[in-house]
Amino acid sequence: MDDITPAFPDSLLTALRTARHVTVFTGAGVSAESGVPTFRDAHTGLWARFDATALATPEAFEADPALVWGWYEWRRARVMRAAPNPAHVAIAALARHVPALSLITQNVDDLHERAGSASVIHLHGRLMQPRCFRCDTPWRYPVGIPEEPEEGRRIAPPDCPRCAGPIRPGVVWFGEPLPPEEWQRAVGAAAGCDLFITVGTSAMVYPAALLPEMAASQGAKVLQVNPQPTALDALADWNMLGTAGQVLPALVTAAFGEAFPTRA
Numbered sequence: 001m002d003d004i005t006p007a008f009p010d011s012l013l014t015a016l017r018t019a020r021h022v023t024v025f026t027g028a029g030v031s032a033e034s035g036v037p038t039f040r041d042a043h044t045g046l047w048a049r050f051d052a053t054a055l056a057t058p059e060a061f062e063a064d065p066a067l068v069w070g071w072y073e074w075r076r077a078r079v080m081r082a083a084p085n086p087a088h089v090a091i092a093a094l095a096r097h098v099p100a101l102s103l104i105t106q107n108v109d110d111l112h113e114r115a116g117s118a119s120v121i122h123l124h125g126r127l128m129q130p131r132c133f134r135c136d137t138p139w140r141y142p143v144g145i146p147e148e149p150e151e152g153r154r155i156a157p158p159d160c161p162r163c164a165g166p167i168r169p170g171v172v173w174f175g176e177p178l179p180p181e182e183w184q185r186a187v188g189a190a191a192g193c194d195l196f197i198t199v200g201t202s203a204m205v206y207p208a209a210l211l212p213e214m215a216a217s218q219g220a221k222v223l224q225v226n227p228q229p230t231a232l233d234a235l236a237d238w239n240m241l242g243t244a245g246q247v248l249p250a251l252v253t254a255a256f257g258e259a260f261p262t263r264a
């Protein structure tokens with residue numbers, strides 16, 4: 001499929017070139033072109049195949065730790081085999097062209113970090129930082145990439161070396177609070193920016209979905225990048241209908257001239 005180069009409004013290119021502080025806010029869509037499933041895309045999304053409450057809640061883990069741990073091991077193996085895609089690379093490159101850039105992600109993968117982004121604000125936790133379900137002691141995975149278990153295989157979670165409790169994934173489950181320090185950082189990044197770029201999120205999960213509104217209410221311009229309409233369409237000053245892997249590299253090239261290797 002040949003990549004079409006999107007046309008960008010001059011107003012958007014000027015806003016990007018003159019921005020003091022750009023805040024980028026990503027959802028699962030930014031990792032879709034790396035082969036990591038989103039949550040709500042029809043058919044391919046995780047929630048189209050699994051019931052979220054049956055897997056992504058503390059109650060689900062207490063009821064069946066092996067089912068939940070096995071599912072996250074499947075996702076971890078998928079993420080570890082994935083590579084950052086041109087969208088992650090373009091976001092990391094953007095930081096070199098603007099005076100200040102904050103990156104807030106709802107994703108639990110480490111693809112932004114592996115593309116070179118620093119100080120990533122992880123609102124919903126991190127797959128690669130598991131901890132004890134009972135005493136919260138951090139736990140480290142063994143080195144190496146696990147065999148990708150078939151989806152749904154039950155794997156008993158490891159025991160905490162400190163209290164023998166079950167190790168849980170380091171992600172925020174439904175019904176759990178966001179990490180307070182990450183939320184405060186994200187609110188500061190939304191309140192302090194003059195350009196807010198939301199990429200690949202359905203904007204259906206709160207409080208994360210409040211951030212674009214917070215940015216707009218303090219006067220920031222909002223760019224949305226998504227191949228589908230979302231609840232943010234009316235809020236955005238610019239809606240670029242396209243995939244993150246196509247739109248973001250082209251945007252950075254159009255605004256700053258930095259060229260990106262086109263996909264092989």
Ligand code: OAD
Binds near residue numbers: 039045205227
């Ligand atoms: P969703 O699956 O809800 O939404 C993914 C969005 O990405 C949709 O709007 C798609 O149209 C869009 N999309 C798909 N492919 C894309 C691509 N190649 N480029 C750009 N956009 C693309 O995922 P999130 O909005 O991230 O919560 O979901 C938010 C939260 O809900 C997740 O963090 C997770 C889930 O429950 C926790 O894990 C706590």
